[in-house]
Amino acid sequence: MILSHVMGKEHKKICGFLLGLIIDLLVPGGMDSSHVVKVVCTLLDFLFLAQFQSHTSDTLSQLEDSLVAFHNNKAIFVDLGIREDFNIPKLHGLLHYASSICLFSTTDNYNTKQSKCLHINLAKNAYCATNHKDKYSQMTVWLECHKKIQQHSASIDWRQNNLQNIWTWTPIGALCMCTQSIKMAYKPSSKVVAFPNIFWKYGALLFQDRLGDFIAAINNPGLGMHALHTHSANTLLPFHTVRIYHNIKFRAANNAQELEIVDAVHVWLEQKDKRGQIIPARFDTVLVQGHGEGECFFIHTEAWIWSNPFSRLSGCTGSHSV
Amino acid sequence: MASGAGAIIFAIFVGDYPKQALVTCTFNGQCPKCLVPCGQLGKYDSFLLYTQSSMISTYHLADGDMHQFHQTCHEARVKPVVNPFWASLPLGDIFVSITLDILYQMLQGMVKHLIQWLIGIFGPSVIDV
Numbered sequence: 146m147i148l149s150h151v152m153g154k155e156h157k158k159i160c161g162f163l164l165g166l167i168i169d170l171l172v173p174g175g176m177d178s179s180h181v182v183k184v185v186c187t188l189l190d191f192l193f194l195a196q197f198q199s200h201t202s203d204t205l206s207q208l209e210d211s212l213v214a215f216h217n218n219k220a221i222f223v224d225l226g227i228r229e230d231f232n233i234p235k236l237h238g239l240l241h242y243a244s245s246i247c248l249f250s251t252t253d254n255y256n257t258k259q260s261k262c263l264h265i266n267l268a269k270n271a272y273c274a275t276n277h278k279d280k281y282s283q284m285t286v287w288l289e290c291h292k293k294i295q296q297h298s299a300s301i302d303w304r305q306n307n308l309q310n311i312w313t314w315t316p317i318g319a320l321c322m323c324t325q326s327i328k329m330a331y332k333p334s335s336k337v338v339a340f341p342n343i344f345w346k347y348g349a350l351l352f353q354d355r356l357g358d359f360i361a362a363i364n365n366p367g368l369g370m371h372a373l374h375t376h377s378a379n380t381l382l383p384f385h386t387v388r389i390y391h392n393i394k395f396r397a398a399n400n401a402q403e404l405e406i407v408d409a410v411h412v413w414l415e416q417k418d419k420r421g422q423i424i425p426a427r428f429d430t431v432l433v434q435g436h437g438e439g440e441c442f443f444i445h446t447e448a449w450i451w452s453n454p455f456s457r458l459s460g461c462t463g464s465h466s467v
Numbered sequence: 468m469a470s471g472a473g474a475i476i477f478a479i480f481v482g483d484y485p486k487q488a489l490v491t492c493t494f495n496g497q498c499p500k501c502l503v504p505c506g507q508l509g510k511y512d513s514f515l516l517y518t519q520s521s522m523i524s525t526y527h528l529a530d531g532d533m534h535q536f537h538q539t540c541h542e543a544r545v546k547p548v549v550n551p552f553w554a555s556l557p558l559g560d561i562f563v564s565i566t567l568d569i570l571y572q573m574l575q576g577m578v579k580h581l582i583q584w585l586i587g588i589f590g591p592s593v594i595d596v
Contacts, residue, residue, distance in 0.1 A: 156574040159582065170589050181588060188581055192573050216511035227587040231509025234484065235576035237498050238567060240511070245567045255481045255566040 160189055172225065180221040187215040195242055198251055209243050325397045325407065333388035334413070340385055346414055347389075348428075356382065477559035483571045490553070491517070491561055492546040499565050502544060517545075517562040523554050 164185055172178045190211040197204055222228045242252075249255060267288060275283040343349045357377035362368065365376055395408040415426040480490060484499075491499040501514040522545060528536040529549045540547040553561040586594045 156578050160574075160578060163582070163585070166594060167585060167589065170593060172588060173590070181585070185581065185585070188577060192578065195567075195573060196569060213511060219509075222584050222588075225588055227584045230506075232506060233577075233580065234496060234498060234508055235572050235580070237503055237508040238484075238572050239577070240513070241498075241500055242567050248563065249479055249566055252567060252569050255479055256569050257481060257483050258570045260481065261570065 160192060164189060176225075180218065181225075184215060184218045184221055187211045187218065191215060191239065191242075195246075195252055198253055200246055200251060205243050205246065208246075212239055212242075325395045326404070328394040328396050328406065329390055330392060334391035335389040337386045338389045340387075343387070343389075347412075353382065474557070477553065477556045477561075477564060479564045479566050480561065481566055481568075483568055487565050487568075490551075491565060492522075492548045492551055493517075494544070494546065497544065500562055519553070519560040519562060522562075526551060526554060 164182070167178065167185060168182055170178050172181065188211075191208060194204060194208040194211060219231060223230075246252065268284075271284040271287050271291075272280060274287045338347075340353055343352045354377065357380045358373055360380050360382075361373050361376035365373070368376065391411065391413045393410045394406050396404040397407045399405045410429045410431055412428050413424075413426065416424050418424055480487070482490070485495070487493075487499040488495050488497070493499045496505065497503075498508070498514075499517075501516045503510075503514040507514075522543070525539050525543050525545070526548065528539055529547070537547050551561075553559065582594065
């Protein structure tokens with residue numbers, strides 16, 4: 146390969162293995178090549194540091210250090226008779242690198258590579274495609290065709306990728322909601338809470354009435370609201386304490402078909418932690434949809450209370466029909 | 468070039484070395500940013516920088532005696548150009564806006580030199596590119 150025809154891309158590759166090539170070579174005349182290796186190393190350091198896509202004060206000082214090291218060691222080329230001086234404008238240009246990076250940011254922002262590529266794509270290639278007569282109009286037509294072909298191939302790629310993606314889509318958002326399940330603690334947060342405490346502490350004012358309604362509805366399914374209230378008034382609750390659970394967790398299957406917790410409802414009274422600091426009371430607001438059409442309850446500042454003999458959610462007092 | 472509110476401000480010039488020398492009106496073989504003497508291009512040192520304001524005052528001499536103008540340009544080591552395009556651009560400094568060029572300065576510049584030096588030392592058969 147003739148060196149003058151080597152492109153920037155190939156020079157970049159050469160930089161990658163140049164050091165490995167010379168590292169164990171002997172300088173003719175039996176001299177140690179460590180000096181040469183050092184100079185090459187400093188210049189390559191400078192080259193790679195200069196191409197960083199982000200810089201800190203440290204990398205900039207490293208850049209400057211490697212340039213100083215190169216200048217300190219460059220005399221080896223004169224000693225070996227390769228060069229008589231270093232009057233190369235490009236070598237002098239390296240002095241302005243650090244200040245230029247400070248002023249205008251990293252070097253990839255003002256590389257001539259981009260404009261060079263444009264020149265090759267838009268001018269050189271277009272000119273080669275003409276018959277060199279009346280070239281300007283031929284070049285414009287060629288560029289127009291070329292652009293259309295590019296757009297069309299991009300569109301084909303996009304469509305093909307899209308077709309593949311249709312089969313790999315997974316439902317997200319609301320579609321997952323139906324697969325949610327409730328997870329409760331094995332043991333209740335409070336084992337024994339009397340009805341008056343539910344009334345005064347948890348603020349569930351109509352708890353006993355709603356519990357009566359619930360039991361009446363279980364025993365007499367299909368009853369109307371009015372008849373249900375009559376039944377519930379006659380229902381005797383054979384207990385006066387209930388278990389209370391302070392959390393409900395909602396689980397849903399994730400992509401790997403494993404259940405994970407997606408939401409939680411928290412209810413607790415004001416309490417103190419281990420260091421004696423007060424944790425304020427918390428009552429989450431929950432919107433519950435009933436079985437009937439349009440039946441929806443908006444429950445707030447209530448405790449989720451599970452009645453003692455039934456292991457089912459019995460309801461909360463003071464609920465408002467929405 | 469960066470566009471502000473209706474105004475265009477000349478910020479950086481991206482180009483290879485011949486174009487840099489052309490727009491800064493400096494001579495080929497000279498640094499387009501600083502007044503480094505020709506024999507000291509290989510030295511690690513800091514040199515006096517060109518400044519646009521002093522150059523513009525030099526170029527204003529073109530309105531007067533031509534001989535005097537050429538003489539001053541020669542002393543300032545710039546080409547005698549009548550009214551360079553950047554003289555009227557606001558908020559810019561052509562000498563500061565000249566940027567370095569990784570492709571031609573490093574990859575096809577110093578690396579190319581380095582490879583040639585190494586070929587000179589070790590012989591073309593060893594450094595077989």
